[in-house]
Amino acid sequence: MTVNKPSSLAGQMINPSRRGLLKGFAALASATALSPIPGAREANAFAYEPYPRDDDLQTVVTSCAHNCGSRHMLVAHKKGDVIVRLSTDDGRYQAGGAFGKDTEAEPQLRACLRGRSYRSRLYSPERLLYPMVRVGERGEGKFKRISWDEALSQIAAKMVKLRDTYGPTALLDQSYAGASYGVLHKSDQIEGLLGRFLGMFGCRTSSWSVPSYQGTTFSSRITFGTIEDGNEDDAFAHSKLIIMWGWNPAYTFHGGNTFYYMRLAKQRGCKFVLVDPQYTDSASAYDAWWIPIRPNTDAAMMAGMAHEIFASNLHDQAFIDRFCQGMDRGTMPGWAQNRESFKDYILGLSNGQPKTPEWAAAICGVSAEDIRKLARMYATTKPAALKASWSPGRNAYGEQYNRMAAALQAMTGNIGVLGGSSEGVGKAWHAEAVAYPYDQYSNIWYASIKSDRWAHVVLNYPNVRREEAGLWPRADQLDGVIPNIKGIFWQGSDWLNQLTNINKQLAAIKKLELVVCMDSTITPSGLWADYLLPVATHFERHDVALPWYKGHYYIHRPKVIQPLGESKSDFQIFTELAYRLGFGPAYNPRATRDYFNNDDAVDEAYLAAWWERVQHHQGVEMSWEEFKKRGVYKFKLPQPHVAFRDQVEKGAPFPTPSGRIEIFSTVLAQTADFSRTQWGYPIPAIPKWIEPWESLNSPKTATMPFHLVSPHPRWRTHSIFNNIPWLRETFSQEVTINASDARRLGIKTGDTVEVWNDRGKCVVPAYVTERCMPGVLVLHEGAWMDIDENGVDRSGNPDFLTLDEPSPAGAFAYNTVLANIRKTDLRHRPGWDQLATSRSAVFRRDL
Numbered sequence: 001m002t003v004n005k006p007s008s009l010a011g012q013m014i015n016p017s018r019r020g021l022l023k024g025f026a027a028l029a030s031a032t033a034l035s036p037i038p039g040a041r042e043a044n045a046f047a048y049e050p051y052p053r054d055d056d057l058q059t060v061v062t063s064c065a066h067n068c069g070s071r072h073m074l075v076a077h078k079k080g081d082v083i084v085r086l087s088t089d090d091g092r093y094q095a096g097g098a099f100g101k102d103t104e105a106e107p108q109l110r111a112c113l114r115g116r117s118y119r120s121r122l123y124s125p126e127r128l129l130y131p132m133v134r135v136g137e138r139g140e141g142k143f144k145r146i147s148w149d150e151a152l153s154q155i156a157a158k159m160v161k162l163r164d165t166y167g168p169t170a171l172l173d174q175s176y177a178g179a180s181y182g183v184l185h186k187s188d189q190i191e192g193l194l195g196r197f198l199g200m201f202g203c204r205t206s207s208w209s210v211p212s213y214q215g216t217t218f219s220s221r222i223t224f225g226t227i228e229d230g231n232e233d234d235a236f237a238h239s240k241l242i243i244m245w246g247w248n249p250a251y252t253f254h255g256g257n258t259f260y261y262m263r264l265a266k267q268r269g270c271k272f273v274l275v276d277p278q279y280t281d282s283a284s285a286y287d288a289w290w291i292p293i294r295p296n297t298d299a300a301m302m303a304g305m306a307h308e309i310f311a312s313n314l315h316d317q318a319f320i321d322r323f324c325q326g327m328d329r330g331t332m333p334g335w336a337q338n339r340e341s342f343k344d345y346i347l348g349l350s351n352g353q354p355k356t357p358e359w360a361a362a363i364c365g366v367s368a369e370d371i372r373k374l375a376r377m378y379a380t381t382k383p384a385a386l387k388a389s390w391s392p393g394r395n396a397y398g399e400q401y402n403r404m405a406a407a408l409q410a411m412t413g414n415i416g417v418l419g420g421s422s423e424g425v426g427k428a429w430h431a432e433a434v435a436y437p438y439d440q441y442s443n444i445w446y447a448s449i450k451s452d453r454w455a456h457v458v459l460n461y462p463n464v465r466r467e468e469a470g471l472w473p474r475a476d477q478l479d480g481v482i483p484n485i486k487g488i489f490w491q492g493s494d495w496l497n498q499l500t501n502i503n504k505q506l507a508a509i510k511k512l513e514l515v516v517c518m519d520s521t522i523t524p525s526g527l528w529a530d531y532l533l534p535v536a537t538h539f540e541r542h543d544v545a546l547p548w549y550k551g552h553y554y555i556h557r558p559k560v561i562q563p564l565g566e567s568k569s570d571f572q573i574f575t576e577l578a579y580r581l582g583f584g585p586a587y588n589p590r591a592t593r594d595y596f597n598n599d600d601a602v603d604e605a606y607l608a609a610w611w612e613r614v615q616h617h618q619g620v621e622m623s624w625e626e627f628k629k630r631g632v633y634k635f636k637l638p639q640p641h642v643a644f645r646d647q648v649e650k651g652a653p654f655p656t657p658s659g660r661i662e663i664f665s666t667v668l669a670q671t672a673d674f675s676r677t678q679w680g681y682p683i684p685a686i687p688k689w690i691e692p693w694e695s696l697n698s699p700k701t702a703t704m705p706f707h708l709v710s711p712h713p714r715w716r717t718h719s720i721f722n723n724i725p726w727l728r729e730t731f732s733q734e735v736t737i738n739a740s741d742a743r744r745l746g747i748k749t750g751d752t753v754e755v756w757n758d759r760g761k762c763v764v765p766a767y768v769t770e771r772c773m774p775g776v777l778v779l780h781e782g783a784w785m786d787i788d789e790n791g792v793d794r795s796g797n798p799d800f801l802t803l804d805e806p807s808p809a810g811a812f813a814y815n816t817v818l819a820n821i822r823k824t825d826l827r828h829r830p831g832w833d834q835l836a837t838s839r840s841a842v843f844r845r846d847l
Contacts (some may be wrong), residue, residue, distance in 0.1 A: 001342075012401065013679060046149060052079045061093050061631025062242035063555040064115035065538035067177040068514040068717040069761070071545045071634060072111040074118065076560045079822050083561060092696045093631045095622065104234065104264065107257040109553060109561040109670040113727065114717060120724045121563075122537055126522045129565025134533040138510060141527045148566065148596075151531055152573075156580040158514045162486050168446035169483030171203045171514075172454055176493035177518060179720060181536075182543035182557060183435040184606050185569050187492025190443055191434055194231035194491045197574040199444030200583050205483040206445035208472055208678060209811075211452070211499065213390040214424055215398030215811025217680075220424035221408045222399075224644070227653030230426030231418075232641035233550055237264040238419035241381040243273045244288065245298065245405065247389030248279040254389075254426060256551035262286065271381070273374060275301070277709060278736065278778055279771040291374065292773035294696045294706045296816050297364035298392040300539040302404040304360025304368070305375035306346045311413060312397035314379035316413030322411050323648065325656075326664020326686060333658060333666070340684045342407055342663045355689070363689070363697060367772075379412050383419030391711055391815065396692035398811030400567055403663075403687035411660050416648030418640060427549035429639050432617060435544070435610035436571065447483035448472035450678070452499045452804045452812055453500040455508035458485050467680030470806055481674075487514030487530060491570060497785055500802040502793075503760050518570060523719065524785045530648065536567040544610070552635040554614070556628050559600070571603075572596050634697030663687065674808075683806040693805065694818040696775050704757050706741075706777045710777040710798040715781035722784045723831060733830065734767040736778035742768040747823055749830045754824040755779065757801050757817070763826045777821060781814065784827045794829040 011247040019293060057077040064071050073089040088111040091101030103110045118137070121127075131151035136142030151602055162170040175187040186192050189207055198204035210217060221228045232714035236242060242265060249258045266272070272288035275278060275298070279290050309315050320327045320328065326336075328343040340350040348354030349445050357368035357375075380385050392398065402424045414420030449457060450470025457469050464482045472481055477672040488509070490496075496505055509515065517529035518538045538545075539561040545555040552803050563569075571588070578587035578598040591602045620633060627633055646652040653659030657666040669685040671677060684690075694700060715731035716722050735755055737747060747753060749768045754761055762780065779798040786795040793800045801817050804826060 052084055052326045057084060060560050062557045065181055066179060066717040066720050070256045071547060072115055073109040073555055074115055083119055086119055094634045100565055103564040105636055109256050113770050114721050117724050117726045120726050126723055128520055128522050128534040130534060134530045139528045152577055155516060155531055156577055158635050163739050166484045166486050169205045170486045171198055172205045172485045172488045173198050173487055174493055174495050175491040178492040180553055183546055184612055185541055185571055186542045192572050194440050195488055195572050200441045200587055201581055204445045205485055206448040206720040207451035208448045209450045211812045214265045215809055216390050216402045216424045218809040219402035223662055224805040227648055229643050230423045231643055232428045233261050235418055239265050239270050239383055239567040241271050241384035243274045243280060243386045245388045246392040247283045247387050248280040251713050256547055256548040277773050277776045278320055291366055294365040295356055295709050296395045296692045296695045299361040300360045300403045302359040302364055302408055303346060303355040307355045308357055308372050308375035309379045309638040310343055310346055315411040317466050319413035323661050325658045325662045336669055342380045345686055357636055383417050384414055385421035387423055392813040394812050396807045396813045396816040398688055399809035400687055405524045407663050407687050415645040418568055418642050422643050427550045430548040432614045435606045449549050450810055452546040454507045456509040458511055467675045470680055472676055472678040472821050473676055487512055489516045489527050491518045494525045496634045499718050500799055501759060501804040502799045510634045527627045533573055534565060534567040536563040536569050541569040544607060555634045556631045573597055597657050609737045640806055679808055679809050692816050693818050700818050704820050706775060706816040706819050706821060708777045708819045709815045710781040716782045719782040722782060732782045734765045736767045736769060738772045738773045738774045739768050739770050741776050749825055752828050753821050755819050755821050757819045760800030761778055762793040763828050765828055
């Protein structure tokens with residue numbers, strides 16, 4: 001046997017030292033320079049060929065489609081029927097645009113890293129391409145492929161059986177604005193395709209509450225009479241002070257160009273403050289004064305600020321007298337002169353406990369000195385924007401935080417003025433939202449319950465009180481009747497993964513007789529379904545994107561490529577089911593039965609008619625054909641949109657019973673029986689601090705010493721994009737813990753830990769930092785659950801620890817969670833992209 005002796009260079013490379021490596025590379029470079037490699041070609045710009053260049057590609061303007069608060073422009077570059085890459089707005093596409101155009105009046109609508117990664121989702125190994133039916137136990141994840149005819153025939157037959165057997169409440173509508181949100185292909189609880197379909201079928205239990213901001217919605221409607229209480233984000237550019245209360249705009253995009261306008265404010269001298277348990281990237285970007293606060297104590301700190309403002313006579317009494325009800329005794333309505341005003345409560349005149357900064361400090365962990373300083377800064381800086389974000393409202397009694405924020409905004413006169421803020425919900429410019437038929441059938445429901453109480457209703461039926469269910473009152477024989485839920489439709493939602501108390505949901509779903517999941521991707525909810533129906537993505541159907549609740553623009557969304565596999569749009573699926581159930585022509589009056597196979601002409605007709613309405617209602621002069629050619633229409637507002645400008649400047653009444661900003665609520669003060677409201681439980685007529693059922697001030701900290709919060713991540717939109725390898729290479733699911741807590745527990749960054757309480761347990765890596773206050777854990781929501789044989793979630797989903805208790809006013813208590821943490825030998829399972837095990841290996845085989 002002959003052994004070839006390695007060369008000196010090869011030997012150095014096998015056992016390298018620094019000196020040896022340098023000598024080796026030098027020798028290699030010298031040899032290469034002296035002796036050209038035979039057959040070598042000139043270097044090219046691309047690492048491999050063939051690679052299509054821009055001149056080889058067709059460019060198509062479209063947008064993102066997800067429920068993130070913005071819908072920015074995506075530009076698809078395709079070759080044939082394949083999208084090769086995605087870019088975004090560069091200023092060229094709107095009327096009069098040119099490359100690089102980016103102005104305060106017409107800023108670019110640049111997509112974030114999530115939207116730019118969409119090719120990875122579109123062509124994912126986990127893409128759902130064919131109708132599937134469950135063949136194993138529910139939750140086992142075993143399915144087989146069937147035809148569309150088989151799937152829809154079976155679903156239609158089961159729908160009829162459930163309706164006829166259990167009545168008109170048997171089917172639960174769990175549609176939401178996940179991946180199906182446009183003016184035509186729309187999933188929504190109120191004006192969505194599924195709600196209209198089930199209403200016309202005569203069997204629908206609706207879900208009335210919004211997980212993200214239900215406490216905020218309540219506050220806005222009670223206080224201002226509307227959820228359209230937000231300025232357009234261009235108004236931020238005129239603020240002198242911006243308080244980011246629980247708000248991290250670097251991660252959560254509320255409006256298309258929030259960061260752009262806030263950067264302008266910073267350049268113009270605006271000061272920034274962050275009130276949050278963690279020091280966020282937004283605080284870093286704006287050099288904000290960080291005030292760490294114990295979670296779920298925000299209303300107490302705001303009450304302390306209100307006391308300082310009143311006691312120091314820094315409130316705007318003229319504004320209060322003119323625009324407010326119940327701020328003080330002088331603004332109480334005549335019929336309530338003996339009732340408690342907000343100022344009475346704050347100064348302790350009605351209950352003997354002044355809400356001083358010292359009182360607040362003992363609750364929220366912020367020093368009395370800092371509470372005073374912030375209160376004075378806010379009251380004396382004009383104009384100032386207190387941006388009360390939704391996250392602190394996702395707590396027990398979360399509505400009280402938002403109501404307290406509204407009181408601060410009003411008592412300082414920062415409502416209805418440019419650079420101020422009245423934001424709760426923050427909805428601003430009004431878009432024309434619906435292109436499909438919106439008629440008397442659009443929002444029929446036979447019961448409507450609070451979204452996160454469905455599992456409680458299913459598990460305890462019929463022994464459920466109406467207030468436990470959050471049952472919406474009706475004016476017919478069904479009032480107070482608990483729904484007998486036997487089936488669920490998931491459309492545009494991954495709610496099983498996203499609602500509170502997942503283990504309770506899993507127990508409930510095992511009792512159902514029909515579960516239908518409509519999605520473009522195999523999701524955790526899909527694992528528990530009976531039928532999986534493949535839905536075309538927004539690249540594969542014709543529609544128009546509109547901003548969610550901020551941003552003044554429309555983006556054309558053509559059918560960029562043909563649907564992959566056997567994917568169909570939601571509208572096609574519901575239309576075909578409607579034909580099978582006997583009401584097809586009424587459900588889709590522009591279509592024939594052939595719509596299931598050819599939707600192009602019908603969708604074009606709906607959208608063109610919708611554009612005519614836009615032209616009429618909003619003064620748009622651009623034609624439909626021109627809009628399709630350019631891809632985007634950006635409105636030029638004569639001045640920044642400021643909520644309630646007309647009320648403050650022109651004396652128009654607020655849309656409340658009193659016509660004023662109701663710090664003292666007429667509706668709440670005159671409600672005699674709260675059990676017969678959708679809220680179910682008493683709510684005070686004025687904003688108050690109410691101790692939550694779990695907090696760092698609770699005796700429960702003896703065994704559960706950490707308060708867990710679950711903010712939105714930057715790299716997902718809720719659970720959407722969780723399975724995108726590109727994004728997971730950039731950000732990982734991990735629990736953030738303060739360095740002092742970690743040192744005491746022997747935890748280091750990268751250690752695998754288990755986070756648990758009496759509701760569940762999840763496993764996740766730890767990240768140790770000083771950017772999180774002691775006693776607090778931060779675990780971002782939306783990780784795809786991955787349950788082991790013992791019921792432990794190995795993916796790090798915090799909703800195994802959250803509680804589904806009803807919170808008055810409907811706030812979802814995602815952030816009212818006490819837990820504990822320790823190192824573990826259990827293995828974290830981050831996802832198929834790192835484990836090299838795609839779920840499609842199970843889903844796409846015939847069983």
